[in-house]
Amino acid sequence: xxxxxxxxxxRLYVAGKTAKSVMALTNLxxxxxxxxxxxxxxxxxxxxxxxxxxxxxxILAIPTLVKKVPEPxxxxxGDLSNEEKVLVGLNIRPAKK
Amino acid sequence: xxxxxxxxxxFVHRTLPKTQTGISGLDEITGGGVPKDxxxxxxxxxxxxxxLFSMEFIVHGAMKFNEPGVFMAFEEKAEELAINVAxxxxxxxxxxxxxxxxxxxxxxxxxxxEETGEYDLDGLFIRLGHAxxxxxxxxxxxxxxxxxxxxxxxxxxxxxxxxxxxxWLKEKKVTTIITxxxxxxxxxxxxxxxxxxxxxxxxxxxxTNKISTxxxxxxxxxxxxxxxxxxxxxxxxxxxxxxxxTSLTLHHDVSSERIPxxxxxxxKMLGGKGFFIGSSILVSGTAGTGKTSIAGAFVNETxxxxxxxxxxxxxxxPQQIIRNMKSISVDLQEHVGKGLxxxxxxxxxxxxxxxxxxxxxxxxxxxxxxxxxxxPITNLITVGSVSEVKSLLIRLIDFLQSEQITxxxxxxxxxxxxxxxxxxxxxxxxxxxxxxxxxxxxGERNRGLYVMKSRGMKHxxxxxxxxxxxxxxxxxxxxxxxxxxxxxxxxxxxxxxxxTGVVLRDHAVSLKDREIERKKMILESKINSLKQEFDSFQxxxxxxxxxxxxxxxxxxxxxxxxxxxxxxAAGEIEDTL
Numbered sequence: 001x002x003x004x005x006x007x008x009x010x011r012l013y014v015a016g017k018t019a020k021s022v023m024a025l026t027n028l029x030x031x032x033x034x035x036x037x038x039x040x041x042x043x044x045x046x047x048x049x050x051x052x053x054x055x056x057x058x059i060l061a062i063p064t065l066v067k068k069v070p071e072p073x074x075x076x077x078g079d080l081s082n083e084e085k086v087l088v089g090l091n092i093r094p095a096k097k
Numbered sequence: 098x099x100x101x102x103x104x105x106x107x108f109v110h111r112t113l114p115k116t117q118t119g120i121s122g123l124d125e126i127t128g129g130g131v132p133k134d135x136x137x138x139x140x141x142x143x144x145x146x147x148x149l150f151s152m153e154f155i156v157h158g159a160m161k162f163n164e165p166g167v168f169m170a171f172e173e174k175a176e177e178l179a180i181n182v183a184x185x186x187x188x189x190x191x192x193x194x195x196x197x198x199x200x201x202x203x204x205x206x207x208x209x210x211e212e213t214g215e216y217d218l219d220g221l222f223i224r225l226g227h228a229x230x231x232x233x234x235x236x237x238x239x240x241x242x243x244x245x246x247x248x249x250x251x252x253x254x255x256x257x258x259x260x261x262x263x264x265w266l267k268e269k270k271v272t273t274i275i276t277x278x279x280x281x282x283x284x285x286x287x288x289x290x291x292x293x294x295x296x297x298x299x300x301x302x303x304x305t306n307k308i309s310t311x312x313x314x315x316x317x318x319x320x321x322x323x324x325x326x327x328x329x330x331x332x333x334x335x336x337x338x339x340x341x342x343t344s345l346t347l348h349h350d351v352s353s354e355r356i357p358x359x360x361x362x363x364x365k366m367l368g369g370k371g372f373f374i375g376s377s378i379l380v381s382g383t384a385g386t387g388k389t390s391i392a393g394a395f396v397n398e399t400x401x402x403x404x405x406x407x408x409x410x411x412x413x414x415p416q417q418i419i420r421n422m423k424s425i426s427v428d429l430q431e432h433v434g435k436g437l438x439x440x441x442x443x444x445x446x447x448x449x450x451x452x453x454x455x456x457x458x459x460x461x462x463x464x465x466x467x468x469x470x471x472x473p474i475t476n477l478i479t480v481g482s483v484s485e486v487k488s489l490l491i492r493l494i495d496f497l498q499s500e501q502i503t504x505x506x507x508x509x510x511x512x513x514x515x516x517x518x519x520x521x522x523x524x525x526x527x528x529x530x531x532x533x534x535x536x537x538x539x540g541e542r543n544r545g546l547y548v549m550k551s552r553g554m555k556h557x558x559x560x561x562x563x564x565x566x567x568x569x570x571x572x573x574x575x576x577x578x579x580x581x582x583x584x585x586x587x588x589x590x591x592x593x594x595x596x597t598g599v600v601l602r603d604h605a606v607s608l609k610d611r612e613i614e615r616k617k618m619i620l621e622s623k624i625n626s627l628k629q630e631f632d633s634f635q636x637x638x639x640x641x642x643x644x645x646x647x648x649x650x651x652x653x654x655x656x657x658x659x660x661x662x663x664x665x666a667a668g669e670i671e672d673t674l
Contacts (some may be wrong), residue, residue: 013220015219015220015223020216020217021213021367021513023214034395039301039461047219047223047385048223051223051224051226051227051375052227053222054224054227054489055227056218057221058203058204058205059221059223060218060220060224060245060248060249061207061216061217061218061219061220061221061249062216062217062220062223062520063219064220068653072209073209074209074211075209075210075211075533076210076211076212077210077212077213077216077249078209078212078213078214078215078216079214079215079216080213080214081213081214081568082213082214083213085211085212085213086211086213088211089211089213095363
């Protein structure tokens with residue numbers, strides 16, 4: 001990968017500690033450790049505590065993972081159980097090899 | 098007139114609590130608005146006014162009922178919405194600053210979203226919840242929530258979440274309007290009506306004969322009585338107005354007061370006073386018989402009495418009518434200037450029939466006239482069938498009568514059906530029917546007017562000749578000569594002839610008088626001479642009689658003389674004379 005200095009800024013929107021949220025966070029951490037070691041920041045936003053933030057990122061579904069940097073902005077919703085899709089969504093792996 | 102028994106126990110129903118939408122007419126149809134604290138679905142095809150309807154619900158809530166509202170747009174951006182409704186005079190920016198309205202644009206970009214595994218729509222709930230709580234909203238609009246289906250793949254989740262959302266909104270105690278696009282064979286494309294079971298309103302935009310009409314129908318309203326018809330509605334510079342323009346009852350009050358017609362002869366034909374206030378009058382006749390002039394005279398008279406009037410012209414422009422009326426000394430411009438008269442001119446093809454009705458309704462409600470004139474209704478037939486026009490007129494008459502407004506229609510009849518059935522066959526609906534017709538005779542056409550009917554008043558059964566000249570309208574008695582009804586110059590000629598006859602007769606009479614006088618004189622002189630004759634005859638008779646007497650006495654004297662002489666001795670001669 002060329003852009004080694006690039007940092008993946010990831011935001012995970014959750015609403016309380018639900019099973020899906022916990023699962024999503026666990027999955028995300030696992031993938032990041034595997035593929036983006038030391039190149040990622042995960043910010044977990046609990047909308048129950050900060051509901052006003054939902055509007056900014058156009059959050060509908062919970063959990064939603066938003067990748068702001070690097071461009072393009074992508075959103076991945078769900079518990080992130082499908083690793084392939086998450087990696088494609090995060091531009092870690094091209095859609096087709 | 099009160100038809101209710103004076104003492105009655107009215108059963109008071111406990112009705113479903115409702116939230117007024119503030120949209121004129123809709124609250125009447127639904128009997129008070131949409132169900133309070135429950136979701137209502139407004140569905141319809143693209144461009145039928147769903148967004149505007151829901152926006153009015155929010156804006157009226159904020160401005161009229163002091164109920165803050167959240168407008169969650171899934172289609173248009175907040176700024177776009179603000180611009181769209183600014184043209185209706187709503188300042189969303191200001192309302193947002195006042196914390197009365199909150200716009201929230203939910204943007205779903207399918208290409209940005211990847212779905213992996215299970216999720217729910219808590220984000221939407223939280224967003225909405227936050228928006229509601231931040232301004233204490235009582236009203237919510239979700240426009241168009243079906244966009245979720247195009248943005249997300251997992252329909253199962255969306256359906257389950259929508260069901261939960263509507264339940265949650267009910268718990269939140271907010272009155273919600275959800276809009277949905279019309280689908281094939283279903284009210285909405287994704288079957289939203291399945292979830293929103295309390296109230297469903299269907300909007301339609303129909304084009305028949307290239308003329309569009311917007312229609313609204315309350316498909317369903319659980320737990321409430323509602324109007325079930327299709328009601329036309331109008332979107333104009335004042336926003337949406339729905340008009341419950343169906344004839345519901347025949348319970349309007351009646352007036353026995355009269356309104357003069359503006360033609361003195363016509364007043365006389367109608368029992369001397371004119372039409373009833375609040376009645377409907379049809380003036381029908383063939384082309385060029387002066388229907389518009391009668392209407393103009395009526396308007397003029399009404400305005401002169403300080404009453405208000407609207408003139409709906411479907412054939413001529415207001416300027417044209419004013420100019421033409423001036424030629425018969427009816428100055429309508431003056432009344433327009435005083436604000437007593439309002440013209441509304443439109444080609445019938447401008448709108449669908451229903452829209453005309455809506456426009457009339459709206460103008461009548463605004464202007465509050467005492468008299469409405471529609472000139473002519475025949476033209477409406479170009480935009481609808483006979484039965485449609487009839488139903489329109491029924492509703493119009495009902496509406497105007499309930500408002501105690503006198504209405505005058507003019508209608509063109511064709512020469513071949515003068516028998517009485519007007520084209521719109523509304524003759525049974527109107528209270529008074531004046532018929533103006535051509536009387537063709539002696540190489541000229543003249544106008545004859547008669548009152549076909551006039552409910553509830555004595556009216557003349559005569560055909561009167563109707564003359565329009567520089568000084569206005571006038572009714573002349575039709576001349577009934579020995580050869581039948583005469584009009585126009587034939588009548589004038591006959592009248593002249595009659596006048597000559599009178600002079601001749603006068604002359605003849607004076608001749609005869611003199612003759613008699615003479616005869617009398619002759620007679621008198623004859624009598625005189627006879628009398629003279631008689632006198633002389635009498636004198637004659639008298640003369641003989643005296644002579645006889647004399648002779649008799651002389652004879653007597655002579656005889657006694659003789660006797661005495663004969664006795665002789667003691668003869669002393671006595672004088673017997």
